[in-house]
Amino acid sequence: MLSVLDNISLSLDAYLVLAGLLFAIGSFGFLARRNAISMLMSIELMLNAVNLSIIAFGAFTISLRESASVIALIVIAAAAAEATVGLAIVIAIYRNRKTPLVDEYDAMRQ
Amino acid sequence: MYETLIPLIPLLPVLGFAFTALFGRRLQAKGGRTAAEIVPVGIVIVVWVIAMMVVVPALTHAEPFGEKGLGVKLWTWIPAGDFSVDLGFHVDALTAALLIVVTTIGMLVHIYSIGYMAHDPGAWRFFAYLNLFMFSMLVLVLADNWVLVFAGWELVGLSSYSLIGFWYPKRSAALAAKKAFIVNRVGDVGFALGIMAIWVNTGTLNIAESLSRLIEMPAAELTIPLVVVALLVFCGAMGKSAQFPLHVWLPDAMEGPTPVSALIHAATMVNAGVYLVARANPLFAHAQEAMVVVAAIGIFTAILAASIAFTQTDIKRVLAYSTLSQLGYMFAALGVGAYVAAIFHLMTHGFFKGLLFLGSGSVIHAVDGEQDMNRMGGLWRKIPITHWTMLIGTIAIAGIPPLAGFFSKDEILGEAFKFGFYWVWGIGLVVAAMTAFYMWRLMGKTFYGESRVDPHVEPKIHESPWTMTLPLILLAIPAALLGIALGTPLGASTLKGWLEPVFIESEEYLYGTPATYELFGIDGYLILASVAVAALGLVLGIWLFGAFRRRGRPALVQRLTNANGATRFLYRASLNKWWFDELNDLLFIRVGGRVAASLWWFDRTIVDGAVNGVGTLTRGAGGGLRQIQTGRVQNYALGIAIGLIVMAGSFLLIVGQPR
Numbered sequence: 001m002l003s004v005l006d007n008i009s010l011s012l013d014a015y016l017v018l019a020g021l022l023f024a025i026g027s028f029g030f031l032a033r034r035n036a037i038s039m040l041m042s043i044e045l046m047l048n049a050v051n052l053s054i055i056a057f058g059a060f061t062i063s064l065r066e067s068a069s070v071i072a073l074i075v076i077a078a079a080a081a082e083a084t085v086g087l088a089i090v091i092a093i094y095r096n097r098k099t100p101l102v103d104e105y106d107a108m109r110q
Numbered sequence: 111m112y113e114t115l116i117p118l119i120p121l122l123p124v125l126g127f128a129f130t131a132l133f134g135r136r137l138q139a140k141g142g143r144t145a146a147e148i149v150p151v152g153i154v155i156v157v158w159v160i161a162m163m164v165v166v167p168a169l170t171h172a173e174p175f176g177e178k179g180l181g182v183k184l185w186t187w188i189p190a191g192d193f194s195v196d197l198g199f200h201v202d203a204l205t206a207a208l209l210i211v212v213t214t215i216g217m218l219v220h221i222y223s224i225g226y227m228a229h230d231p232g233a234w235r236f237f238a239y240l241n242l243f244m245f246s247m248l249v250l251v252l253a254d255n256w257v258l259v260f261a262g263w264e265l266v267g268l269s270s271y272s273l274i275g276f277w278y279p280k281r282s283a284a285l286a287a288k289k290a291f292i293v294n295r296v297g298d299v300g301f302a303l304g305i306m307a308i309w310v311n312t313g314t315l316n317i318a319e320s321l322s323r324l325i326e327m328p329a330a331e332l333t334i335p336l337v338v339v340a341l342l343v344f345c346g347a348m349g350k351s352a353q354f355p356l357h358v359w360l361p362d363a364m365e366g367p368t369p370v371s372a373l374i375h376a377a378t379m380v381n382a383g384v385y386l387v388a389r390a391n392p393l394f395a396h397a398q399e400a401m402v403v404v405a406a407i408g409i410f411t412a413i414l415a416a417s418i419a420f421t422q423t424d425i426k427r428v429l430a431y432s433t434l435s436q437l438g439y440m441f442a443a444l445g446v447g448a449y450v451a452a453i454f455h456l457m458t459h460g461f462f463k464g465l466l467f468l469g470s471g472s473v474i475h476a477v478d479g480e481q482d483m484n485r486m487g488g489l490w491r492k493i494p495i496t497h498w499t500m501l502i503g504t505i506a507i508a509g510i511p512p513l514a515g516f517f518s519k520d521e522i523l524g525e526a527f528k529f530g531f532y533w534v535w536g537i538g539l540v541v542a543a544m545t546a547f548y549m550w551r552l553m554g555k556t557f558y559g560e561s562r563v564d565p566h567v568e569p570k571i572h573e574s575p576w577t578m579t580l581p582l583i584l585l586a587i588p589a590a591l592l593g594i595a596l597g598t599p600l601g602a603s604t605l606k607g608w609l610e611p612v613f614i615e616s617e618e619y620l621y622g623t624p625a626t627y628e629l630f631g632i633d634g635y636l637i638l639a640s641v642a643v644a645a646l647g648l649v650l651g652i653w654l655f656g657a658f659r660r661r662g663r664p665a666l667v668q669r670l671t672n673a674n675g676a677t678r679f680l681y682r683a684s685l686n687k688w689w690f691d692e693l694n695d696l697l698f699i700r701v702g703g704r705v706a707a708s709l710w711w712f713d714r715t716i717v718d719g720a721v722n723g724v725g726t727l728t729r730g731a732g733g734g735l736r737q738i739q740t741g742r743v744q745n746y747a748l749g750i751a752i753g754l755i756v757m758a759g760s761f762l763l764i765v766g767q768p769r
Binding site: 027030031032034039102103106108 | 741742743744747748751
C-alpha cells in the first residue's frame with residue numbers, strides 16, 4: 001500500500017494539469033464532434049476531469065479529504081445516470097432519423 | 111282591483127303588438143284588412159275603458175288613490191346590492207291627466223287609421239307599430255322609476271322612428287325617420303346623464319323618493335348641483351318635445367302617415383318632455399336658474415316656430431310648426447312655475463291638434479294625396495264634416511273663448527304675467543296673435559276662396575268614410591268643450607283641484623300662497639288682452655285669406671311675398687325655416703365631418719401607428735434574435751464555453767491579481 005503512495009507525485013499541480021488537459025480534450029470533443037455518441041463520451045471525459053481535480057484537492061487538503069470522496073462518488077453516480085438517459089435519447093432519435101449526426105436533428109428548426 | 115287594472119293598461123297593447131306582428135300578415139292575406147285590424151283596434155278600445163276606470167278615481171283623489179296616487183309594484187327588476195330597480199307603476203293625478211290624452215286620442219287615431227290606411231297593403235304593420243307606440247307611451251307615463259321612464263322614452267323613439275319611416279321606400283321618409291331618431295338621441299344622452307346624476311346624488315331611482323331626497327338634501331351634500339341635474343333632464347325633454355335647438359326633426363317627421371303625425375307628433379309623444387319636466391317639478395322649483403332656461407327656450411321656440419309657420423305651404427308642416435310653437439308655450443309655462451296651466455294646455459292642445467292633424471289627413475285623403483295648400487282651396491262645401499271640425503280646431507287653437515285653447519293659453523299668459531315674467535307674457539301675446547293668423551291662413555288657403563285643385567282630381571273630391579269622420583267629430587267635442595269643463599271656474603278650476611297635490615309644494619316654495627283671482631281686476635285685463643290679440647290675428651287672417659264666401663286678397667299676399675328689403679328677408683327666413691337645416695348641415699355635416707375626418711386621420715396614423723409600430727419593432731427584434739437560436743446543441747455549448755472562459759478570465763484579471 002505505502003509503496004503505491006510513495007510513487008505518486010507530491011505536486012498538486014501535476015494532477016490539476018492532467019485534469020485540465022482531460023477537460024480540454026472533453027470540451028473539444030463535445031464542440032467539434034458531430035456524432036451524438038462521441039459527444040456523450042466527451043461529456044464523460046469532462047466529468048472525470050472534474051472528478052480527478054476534486055480527488056486531488058481532497059488528497060492534498062486534510063480538511064477536505066472525506067468530503068471530496070463523497071462528492072466524487074456523487075459525481076460518478078450522476079454521470080452514470082446522465083449517460084443512461086443520454087444514450088436512451090440518442091438511441092430513440094437514431095431509430096427515428098437513422099442517423100447519429102446531431103446537425104441533422106432539425107425537426108424543430110424553422 | 112286597481113292593482114290588476116293598472117298593469118293591464120300597458121300590457122294589453124304590447125300583446126296586441128306581438129299578435130299583430132306575428133300573425134297580422136297572414137290574417138290580412140286570408141281575411142282581408144278587417145281581420146288584421148280587429149285585434150289591435152279592439153285592444154286599444156279596451157285599454158281606453160280600463161284607463162277611464164282608473165283615471166276617474168285617480169283624478170278625484172278617491173280611495174285607494176288619495177292625494178299621493180297609487181303605486182303598483184310588480185316585481186324587483188334589477189336587484190344589485192343596495193341598488194335595486196322595481197318594475198312598478200304609479201298613478202296619480204298627473205299620470206291620469208296624461209292617460210286621458212294618450213288613450214283617448216290613441217283610440218280615435220286607431221279607428222281613423224282603419225279608413226286612412228284602407229288602400230295600403232302594409233296596414234297590418236302599421237297597426238302593429240301603433241300598438242307598440244301605445245305600449246311605450248303608457249309605460250312612459252305610468253312608470254314609477256327613472257329607468258322605466260327611460261325605457262318607455264326610448265321605446266316611443268323607436269316606434270316614432272318606425273312610423274315616420276313607415277313608407278320606407280320613399281327616400282325622404284327614410285331620411286326623416288333617421289333624422290328624428292338621431293336628433294332625439296342627442297337629447298336622450300342628456301336625459302340618461304340626468305338620471306345618472308340623480309342616482310349619484312340620492313342613491314335611488316324611484317321617482318317620488320329621489321325627488322324628495324334631492325330637495326331635502328342641503329346643497330353642500332349634493333355631489334352634482336341641482337341646476338346641472340335639472341338642465342340634463344331638460345335636455346331629454348328638449349329632444350323629445352322638439353324644442354330649440356333640437357326642433358329640426360319634428361317638421362320632417364310629417365313624412366309619416368297623417369294618423370301618426372296626429373298621435374305621436376302632436377298629441378302624445380311630443381308631450382313626453384312636458385310631462386317629464388312637470389313630473390320633476392320639485393327638482394326644477396329648487397333650481398330656478400334651470401327654470402329660467404326652460405322658460406326662455408320654450409318661449410323662443412314658440413315665436414320661432416310661429417314665424418316659420420307663416421310661410422309654409424305644406425298643410426302638415428304648418429301644423430307641425432304650430433305644434434312646436436304650442437309646445438314652446440307649455441315649456442314657457444313650466445319655466446315660470448305655472449305647472450297646472452302647462453298640463454292644461456297639454457291636454458287641450460292634444461285634443462285640438464290631434465283634431466287638426468286628423469282633419470288635414472282627411473283633406474289630403476280627399477284631394478288624392480296632395481299636401482300643398484297652393485293646390486287646394488274652396489273645399490269647404492265639398493268636405494263639410496272635415497271643414498266644420500277643423501274650423502272648431504282652428505278657433506280653439508287661436509284662443510277664442512269659449513273653446514278649449516282660450517282657457518289653457520290664457521292661464522299660461524296670465525300666470526306668466528302675475529309671476530313677474532313680463533317678457534314671457536309679452537312674447538306669448540305676440541305668438542298668440544301669430545298663431546291665430548297662420549291658422550286662419552291654413553283654413554283660408556285650404557277651404558275657402560277659389561279652387562286650385564288639380565282638374566283631374568277635382569271631380570273625385572269626396573268626404574272621407576265614417577271611420578275617419580267619426581274620430582273628427584269625437585275630437586271636436588273636447589276641442590270645443592274641454593276648456594269649459596276643466597278650466598272653470600276661472601282661477602280655481604276643476605283641473606287645478608285635481609292636479610294641486612302634485613304641484614302644490616313646488617308652487618308654494620316658488621311663490622307662496624297664490625294671490626286671489628280677480629276677474630274684475632288684473633286677471634280680467636289679462637283675459638281681454640289675450641282675447642284681443644287672438645281676435646286681431648284672426649281678423650287679419652280673414653281679411654287676407656277670406657272666409658266662406660268672402661274673398662281674400664291673394665294679390666296683396668302676392669305683393670307682400672314679392673316685396674323687397676326687410677320684408678323679403680323675413681319672408682325668405684320664414685320660408686327657409688331660418689336656415690336651421692342649413693346651419694346644422696354646415697356645423698355638423700361639413701365642419702363636424704372635417705373634425706371627424708381629421709380625428710380619424712389622427713387615429714389611423716398616430717394612434718394606430720404607435721400600436722402597430724410597437725408590434726413591428728417587437729417582431730423585427732424577435733426575427734433578429736431568432737437567428738442565434740440555431741437549434742444546434744454545439745453552438746449553445748460553444749456559447750457556454752466562451753461565456754465561462756470570459757467570466758473566469760475577467761474574475762482572474764480583476765480579483766486574482768498577483769499581490
